[in-house]
Amino acid sequence: MDKDLILLGHGSGGKLSHQLLDDLIIPALSAIPVSGQNDAALVEHDGRRLAFTTDSYVVDPIFFPGGNIGDLAINGTINDLAMMGATPLCLSVGLIMEEGFSRKELASILASMRKAADLAGVRIVTGDTKVVPRGKVDRIYINTSGIGVFAHDLQINGCRAEEGDKVIISGTIGDHGIAILAAREGLDLETGIESDSAALNGLVLELLKEGDAIHVLRDPTRGGVATTLKEIAVQSRVTIQLQEAELPFKAAVKGVCAVLGLDPLHVANEGKLLAIVAAEAAERLLARMHNHPLGAEAAIIGTVTGVSGGRVQLETVVGGLRAVDMLAGEQLPRIC
Amino acid sequence: MNYLDEFRNREVVTGLAGRIRQLTTGRSEPMTFMEVCGTHTMAICQYGIRSLLPPRLRLISGPGCPVCVTPNGYLDHAVACCRLPDVIIATFGDMMRVPGSSTSLMEERARGADIRVVYSPLDAVALAAKHPGKRVIFLGVGFETTAPAIAGSILAAAGEGLANFFVLGAHKTIPIPMAVLAADPELRIDGFICPAHVSAIIGAEAYRFLAEEYHIPCVVTGFEPVDIMQGVEMLARQVLAGESRVEIQYSRVVKWEGNKKAREVLARVFSPCDADWRGIGIIPGSGLEINAAYAAFDAAKAIPVEVEETREHEGCLCGEILKGKVSPADCPLFGTLCTPEAPVGACMVSSEGTCAAAHKYGR
Numbered sequence: 001m002d003k004d005l006i007l008l009g010h011g012s013g014g015k016l017s018h019q020l021l022d023d024l025i026i027p028a029l030s031a032i033p034v035s036g037q038n039d040a041a042l043v044e045h046d047g048r049r050l051a052f053t054t055d056s057y058v059v060d061p062i063f064f065p066g067g068n069i070g071d072l073a074i075n076g077t078i079n080d081l082a083m084m085g086a087t088p089l090c091l092s093v094g095l096i097m098e099e100g101f102s103r104k105e106l107a108s109i110l111a112s113m114r115k116a117a118d119l120a121g122v123r124i125v126t127g128d129t130k131v132v133p134r135g136k137v138d139r140i141y142i143n144t145s146g147i148g149v150f151a152h153d154l155q156i157n158g159c160r161a162e163e164g165d166k167v168i169i170s171g172t173i174g175d176h177g178i179a180i181l182a183a184r185e186g187l188d189l190e191t192g193i194e195s196d197s198a199a200l201n202g203l204v205l206e207l208l209k210e211g212d213a214i215h216v217l218r219d220p221t222r223g224g225v226a227t228t229l230k231e232i233a234v235q236s237r238v239t240i241q242l243q244e245a246e247l248p249f250k251a252a253v254k255g256v257c258a259v260l261g262l263d264p265l266h267v268a269n270e271g272k273l274l275a276i277v278a279a280e281a282a283e284r285l286l287a288r289m290h291n292h293p294l295g296a297e298a299a300i301i302g303t304v305t306g307v308s309g310g311r312v313q314l315e316t317v318v319g320g321l322r323a324v325d326m327l328a329g330e331q332l333p334r335i336c
Numbered sequence: 337m338n339y340l341d342e343f344r345n346r347e348v349v350t351g352l353a354g355r356i357r358q359l360t361t362g363r364s365e366p367m368t369f370m371e372v373c374g375t376h377t378m379a380i381c382q383y384g385i386r387s388l389l390p391p392r393l394r395l396i397s398g399p400g401c402p403v404c405v406t407p408n409g410y411l412d413h414a415v416a417c418c419r420l421p422d423v424i425i426a427t428f429g430d431m432m433r434v435p436g437s438s439t440s441l442m443e444e445r446a447r448g449a450d451i452r453v454v455y456s457p458l459d460a461v462a463l464a465a466k467h468p469g470k471r472v473i474f475l476g477v478g479f480e481t482t483a484p485a486i487a488g489s490i491l492a493a494a495g496e497g498l499a500n501f502f503v504l505g506a507h508k509t510i511p512i513p514m515a516v517l518a519a520d521p522e523l524r525i526d527g528f529i530c531p532a533h534v535s536a537i538i539g540a541e542a543y544r545f546l547a548e549e550y551h552i553p554c555v556v557t558g559f560e561p562v563d564i565m566q567g568v569e570m571l572a573r574q575v576l577a578g579e580s581r582v583e584i585q586y587s588r589v590v591k592w593e594g595n596k597k598a599r600e601v602l603a604r605v606f607s608p609c610d611a612d613w614r615g616i617g618i619i620p621g622s623g624l625e626i627n628a629a630y631a632a633f634d635a636a637k638a639i640p641v642e643v644e645e646t647r648e649h650e651g652c653l654c655g656e657i658l659k660g661k662v663s664p665a666d667c668p669l670f671g672t673l674c675t676p677e678a679p680v681g682a683c684m685v686s687s688e689g690t691c692a693a694a695h696k697y698g699r
Contacts, residue, residue: 317561318385319353
C-alpha cells in the first residue's frame with residue numbers, strides 16, 4: 001500500500017483514522033495521551049474547567065430525511081460538549097461554499113442551524129464565510145466549534161469505565177447512517193428511515209442528576225457503536241461484553257443492513273449516546289432516559305466484564321460468542 | 337413466518353447444539369466439515385457458531401469467496417483498465433481494497449481514477465447509458481449466484497444497443513473445485529456444507545457426483561444460525577451412519593433441479609472454460625467465459641491494454657487458507673503484517689474472506 005496517500009478510510013472514524021491521528025497528526029500538533037482523547041478537550045484556566053471542541057461536516061447529500069448539513073453541524077458539536085458533561089455555552093460557524101451554490105439552499109440551511117441552536121439553548125456567536133471557485137468543494141462544507149462550561153466537578157472521561165459497569169444506549173442504532181445511504185444512493189427503500197440528528201444536552205442534564213455514577217458518555221457517530229465502545233475499552237483498559245438480543249434497532253434499519261451486508265454496529269448515529277455507568281445506578285438511569293423524549297427506546301446493552309486488553313465481545317442472539325472490532329476502513333464515506 | 341427471527345431462535349439453536357453434542361459423544365475421531373461459500377464463512381463467525389459445537393467437530397472454510405480465489409492478475413488487469421482515458425470502472429464494494437501486484441482500486445481512486453461502487457450490475461448498465469462518451473467496465477467476479485445477474489446485465493445492454501458497456505469477467509463455478517478438494521488426501525473432508533444461494537441456481541443435484549463418486553455427505557444449508565446448526569446435525573448423522581447422500585436443509589429456497597430459467601439466461605451469455613484458482617491452480621471447466629455472440633461486451637477481448645507482470649505476495653498463505661489447509665491464525669502474517677487496513681492478500685479484505693471473518697469476529 002502506498003503510504004503517502006491519504007485515503008477515504010483515513011476520514012472514516014475507524015482504524016485508519018486512528019492510525020493517522022496517532023502516527024502523524026497528534027504528534028505533530030500536541031501530545032494528547034490516549035486517555036485524554038475524548039469528544040472534547042478539557043482546558044484548565046485560572047482554576048476553571050472549560051470544554052472545547054471542533055468538527056467539520058462534509059455530509060453528502062446536504063439535505064436528507066430528518067435534517068440537513070446545518071442542523072447536523074450544530075447538534076454534533078453540542079453533543080461533543082455534552083458528552084464531557086459540559087453545559088454548551090456558545091458556538092462558532094465556518095462556512096466554505098462552492099461558487100454557484102444556491103442562496104435559497106444556504107438560507108434554508110442557516111434557518112435550520114438557528115432553529116437547532118435555539119432548541120438546545122446555545123448561542124452562535126461568531127463565524128467565517130468563504131467561497132471557492134466552482135468544483136473546488138462540493139456545494140458546502142461547515143465547521144462548528146464550541147465552548148462548554150461545567151456546573152459540577154464530575155469527571156466524565158473515556159478512561160473511567162470499571163469492571164461491573166453497565167453499558168446503556170439511548171435509543172435505536174444505525175438510523176443516521178442508513179438514512180444518508182438511502183438518500184445518497186437513491187435507494188427506493190420505502191422505509192421511512194430518518195436521521196436521528198438531535199442535540200443531547202438536555203438528556204445529559206437529566207442523567208447528570210445521578211452524579212458520580214456516570215463514568216463515560218460518548219455519542220457513537222462515525223464508525224458506529226462498535227468503534228466507540230472499542231475506543232473506550234482501549235482507553236479504560238477493560239473488556240466490554242454486549243448482548244446482541246438487547247440491541248435496539250428499527251426493523252427497517254436491520255433489514256437494510258441485512259440486504260446490503262452492512263454491520264449496523266458500524267453505522268453512524270447522530271442523536272444517540274452511550275453511557276457507561278455504575279451497576280447500581282443503571283436501572284435508575286434507564287428510567288430517566290425513558291422519561292425523556294430522546295431516550296424513549298433506551299436499553300441496557302452490555303456489561304464491563306473484565307479488566308484487560310481493550311476488547312469488545314458480543315454474545316450473539318443464539319448464544320454464541322464473538323469479537324466486535326473497530327471499523328477498519330471506510331464503510332460509508334461522507335456520512336457526517 | 338418471519339424468516340429472520342424464526343431461524344435465529346436461541347432455544348432452537350441451543351436444542352440443536354445439545355443434539356449434536358449427544359450424537360457425537362461416543363466418537364473419538366474428529367469430524368471435519370467444509371463450507372465453500374463466503375456467506376457461510378461470515379455467518380458462522382458472526383453468530384459464534386464454533387463456540388456452540390463440540391471441540392471434535394471442526395468447521396473449516398474452503399474457496400468460497402469469489403474475490404479471494406481470483407489471482408492477482410485479474411486485479412492487475414482491472415487496474416490497467418482504470419488507468420485508460422475515459423474509462424469508468426464499476427464494481428461491487430469489496431473489490432476496492434483487494435491488493436493486486438502493486439496497488440489496489442482504492443488507491444487508484446485516490447490517485448484520480450474513476451471507480452464507482454455499485455450494488456447491482458444493472459447500475460453499471462445505467463452508468464453506461466448515462467455516459468455515452470465513457471467506457472464502463474463492470475468487474476464481474478462471482479459464482480453461480482451472481483453470474484445470471486451479470487448475464488442479464490449484458491442482455492440488457494445489448495437490448496439498449498449500448499456500445500460502451502463491458503464486463504471484465506472472472507466468474508467461477510463451485511462443484512468441480514469441491515471435487516478437487518474432496519480428492520485431496522491431506523484434507524480428509526468428512527462432509528460438505530453446500531452453498532445456499534448457488535444451489536438455488538444449480539440445484540442440489542449438482543452435488544450428487546460428490547456423494548456417489550467421492551462418498552462425501554453433502555447438505556445444502558441456509559445462512560441463518562438454525563440452518564447452519566441443522567445442516568451440521570444432518571451431516572453428523574450421515575457420517576455416523578456411514579452414509580453419503582445429498583440432502584437439502586434449505587428446503588424453503590433450494591430445489592433438486594434448481595432454477596432452470598436462471599441457467600438458461602446463464603447459458604445464453606456464458607460457457608464453461610478453464611479457470612485459475614488462487615492456491616489451487618487451473619481447474620478445467622470451472623470458469624465461465626462470455627460467448628462469442630456477446631464478445632463486444634467482453635472487456636478482455638474488446639479493450640486491449642497492457643497489464644503489469646503479476647507478482648503474488650511473498651509469505652501470503654491465501655492459497656493454503658482457501659484450500660482449508662491452514663487456518664488464519666496459523667498464517668504468520670495474520671493480524672501483524674496483514675490486517676484489514678493494510679491487507680497483503682485478498683482473504684483479509686474481501687467481505688467474504690476467511691481471514692477477514694476471523695479478524696473481525698474470531699479474536
